[in-house]
Amino acid sequence: MTQVGEGHETAADADGPVMTFGAPTVGEILAERYQLEQHVNDDSAGRQVWRGIDVVLRRPVAVVLRYPGGDSATEMLQAAVDASRVIHPNLVGVYDAIDEGARAYVVREWVDGESMRELISEEGPLDPARATSIAHSIADALAAVHATGMVHGNVHPGTTLIADDGRVVLADARADSADSTEGDMRAVGGLLYYALTAHWPQTEVGHSALPDATRDASGNPAAPRQIRAGVPAYLDDLTMDLLDRRVAAPEADALAAELARLDAADDDYDDVGPLRFTQGNATSEPPRNNSKIVIGVAALVVIAIVGLVFGIRAITSSGTPDTKQTTQADAGETPSGTDTQAPTKNPEKIKLTADMVRIVDPPPGDRTDADEAKNVVDGDPNTAWETHRFNTAKFGNLKPGMGVLINLGTPRALADVRVETSSSGVGMEIRTGTSDPGDNSSGDDKIAKTYKKLGEPDADTKADGTNRVFPLFDPNSKYQYVLVWITELPSADDGDRFQVSVNEISVYGY
Structure with a gap:
């Protein structure tokens, strides 16, 4: 299985692909503790992934080796140290990070199972309930990561692992200064899209790139419901909103709560209600489903009532001049030079x-x-x-x-x-x-x-x-x-x- 590191093809170390030499051998013991048993694969950054045994605690481990160590391995080791500080059932545990100069390696939890990438490659798209459950687990993990002020930076079907016991865990945090919490949230939308369609909406390059999404004439990915029958409209909306940069991305804990609500509904999506994390984050984009239309109509009714009330007051008070009166428009006026909405004219x-x-x-x-x-x-x-x-x-x-x-x-x-x-x-x-x-x-x-x-x-x-x-x-x-x-x-x-x-x-x- 793909244990760790099989994320974005473009998500390699900042120093580019590494050169591997002096490969370790089966039976070799690292740091007088971690015995290598099987070479599993080489990840997208060129690092070697091994299954091993912690001979002290007698537990299986995953060992990720990078050649050379030293300064070029700093980012990998620092990411491992940061990840070790967050303990969560949906995060792969990080046990050790060692730099020997000629090589560096990270020792992590071994997960018996397969990656989401392998699962869908073998079985095809997942049913909506299972897709929701996986996304819920990852959002929970990210909420824990973000609560510490850190970013994961490598949320991907290759780093989303499905254990044989059903546990979903996220591996291989890779965040650098360019990554963001918003990027993590958009990637959860990508996981939902991939689970529902078996295609990845974020373009990749390289021999191991995931199948690209079906796109329209403008290059935008087609909605899951356009590709596959049976995707609930609510789940379709949620997925596309997470991918749409015109729609504000939710915080991780808000997304986790929303997915938990949907996860609990199982296959009954008719009564789940509006997207709760979008309340107060309205955009100019037209609503996609009936629940959003209801909210929009209700808002228009409120606006109409308020307008009528102010209109009546204006008429009844028109004979009484008041030079100090401030209109409702003046009270909410935006200071000069401040942009509050996206430009509407053509670029x-x-x-x-x-x-x-x-x-x-x-x-x-x-x-x-x-x-x-x-x-x-x-x-x-x-x-x-x-x-x-x-x-x-x-x-x-x-x-x-x-x-x-x-x-x-x-x-x-x-x-x-x-x-x-x-x-x-x-x-x-x-x-x-x-x-x-x-x-x-x-x-x-x-x-x-x-x-x-x-x-x-x-x-x-x-x-x-x-x-x-x-x-x-x-x-x-x-x-x-x-x-x-x-x-x-x-x-x-x-x-x-x-x-x-x-x-x-x-x-x-x-």
Whole structure:
């Protein structure tokens, strides 16, 4: 079975795939305590996963080995230390984290069973009740994680384990500075979608990527009810609301309570009522089901009654001037310059010039291709910024990635970023920050470490070969610094190592 680590294909360590050498052998004892018994698999970050035995406590364990150890294993070990502090029945227990220099390893609970990924691959989509039960368990686990101020960062069918005794546990916390509690919540929506359809709504790359969701002409995933008969409308709404970034994501404990309510209803979804965590988080999007329509109609009735009352008062008091009277509209007026809702007009392409873009190439990058940045905004797809060639797709242990920084000059409300590349299969993210710390190696290194990722890795909802669209921006926020960040390279055209050209980048805003 997939014990740990089999999360997003793009969720590898920040230093890229590791090099494995000097592989351990069956029977070897680590730290004079953990005896290796069977090599299970290599996870998506290139680490070796073994089944072992704690010879002191005589219990089975999972051992995750990374080569080399030292500084390159810091993130893995720190994530394990953080995870060990949270004890919950739906979280895999973390027992030990050891760095030997040449290698590092994490010792965790061994779960007899299989991953959700394996379960659905073998049996197909799950019935709604079971899908709800699994999502409920994961939301409970995340509520415990978030209560400590931490983020899991790797909620995925490959890290959701189903034990033989029916217990559902979440493994392999991976959170880095770019992950967020909202990302965890959106991923629970992804688990529900995958359970109901056997397709994953968050785009992945690589040989082990999950089957992509069925998408409409705009690149949006089709609702589960459009793919499979028998999905209750309420569960369909809940799943799509969790995936829709226009709908505020609930807190983990609120989602867990909502799923518990639905889980308790079993197959009887007719009387479960409205989505309770959405109360007070109304959006401009039309309601999807009858229960939401009832709420909307009731609200309109209340508004009409209030309007009538104020209208009558205005008429009856019109003969009595009162210069100090404040109208209801004035009382709730928004201060000048404050945005309270998303723009309603169509987005327009923002004109980008050469002085608004630069290449970000953190150490040990040589920055010799800096003058090619202008080629991505010159309107000519025949000119491009071409990366150097690398021996591995994910830059090896050299650096976490490289990309193009866009300085819009002033904060803007944005709709999406569109990128045209020379090849498909490019691992890509959109990140944002608050400043440019400097057009130098030190500044590039700081950008790579501090800029925050929007959405999931490769979270473009519209992809057409070499053309990608990333509609990830919060409509109520403004952005000045946008980073198009490459995390994985495709094979070069001649098959000699890995390389890509970025031909054009466009930014659309309001």
